[in-house]
Amino acid sequence: MANPVVKVIQPNGILDSTQGQEFRQMISEVLEQDNGTRIVLFNFKNVTFMDSSGLGALVLAFKALRAADKKLIICAINEQVRILFELTGMDKVFEIFPNEEEFNKTVMSRH
Numbered sequence: 001m002a003n004p005v006v007k008v009i010q011p012n013g014i015l016d017s018t019q020g021q022e023f024r025q026m027i028s029e030v031l032e033q034d035n036g037t038r039i040v041l042f043n044f045k046n047v048t049f050m051d052s053s054g055l056g057a058l059v060l061a062f063k064a065l066r067a068a069d070k071k072l073i074i075c076a077i078n079e080q081v082r083i084l085f086e087l088t089g090m091d092k093v094f095e096i097f098p099n100e101e102e103f104n105k106t107v108m109s110r111h
Contacts, residue, residue, distance in 0.1 A: 027061040
C-alpha cells in the first residue's frame, strides 16, 4: 500500500480560543479538499502554551477527522501541553510522537 497522504499543520505561540477558530478553519479545509489526506499531523514544536479552549478545538478536530476516516496525530508537545493532556486524559486519546522524524519513522513504516 502506498504511503498515506499526510497534511502537516504547525500552529504557533499560544493555542487559545482565537487560534482554536483557525484550527477549525484548517480542519474544514482538509475535509473539504479531500485530496487523499489520511493523516493530519499537528506539529506543536512552536506552541508555547495551550489552554482549555485550544484543547477543545483539538478534540473537535479529532472527532471531525475521525468521522471522515482520517487520523489526527500530534508531535513535539512541550511540558505544559503534555501536563494538560495528562490531566484531561487526552494523552490516552491522541497518538503523540516526540517529533516529526519519529512520526515519519513509525507511521510511514506501517504502510
